[in-house]
Amino acid sequence: MLNIHVPGLTGLSAANDGKFPFLDTLMAIDGRTGVRGHGSPMPIWGDRYVASALEDAGFHGSELIVRGRLMALVEYIESIQQ
Numbered sequence: 001m002l003n004i005h006v007p008g009l010t011g012l013s014a015a016n017d018g019k020f021p022f023l024d025t026l027m028a029i030d031g032r033t034g035v036r037g038h039g040s041p042m043p044i045w046g047d048r049y050v051a052s053a054l055e056d057a058g059f060h061g062s063e064l065i066v067r068g069r070l071m072a073l074v075e076y077i078e079s080i081q082q
């Protein structure tokens with residue numbers, strides 16, 4: 001059902017001189033800042049995470065929850081680098 005090409009995520013370090021591009025990966029997934037806001041097939045996960053954060057957490061509270069979830073995801077992606 002996924003009919004567009006999506007990049008593999010286990011070679012990000014290899015493509016970056018052996019160093020995991022932590023911040024770039026975080027921003028690529030978050031998607032709320034930088035060029036991705038201007039159109040990419042990938043959903044803006046930062047917006048999705050904000051929408052799913054606890055309603056009574058408030059603006060600043062939800063941002064902390066969103067950051068925590070994004071950091072956990074990026075750390076996972078770092079752990080599967082080949």
Ligand code: HEM
Nearest residue numbers: 002004005006007009012025028029036040041042043073
């Ligand atoms: C939890 C799920 C996902 C994660 C963690 C994720 C993560 C990433 C990351 C880190 C990149 C940058 C890769 C690079 O710099 O080489 C990327 C790019 C991309 N992703 Fe995803 N992705 C997810 C789901 C999706 C889905 C569902 C789609 C499409 C429906 C998608 C489409 C793309 C495309 C087309 C690119 C390359 C172009 C661009 O950066 O906009 N991704 N993704």
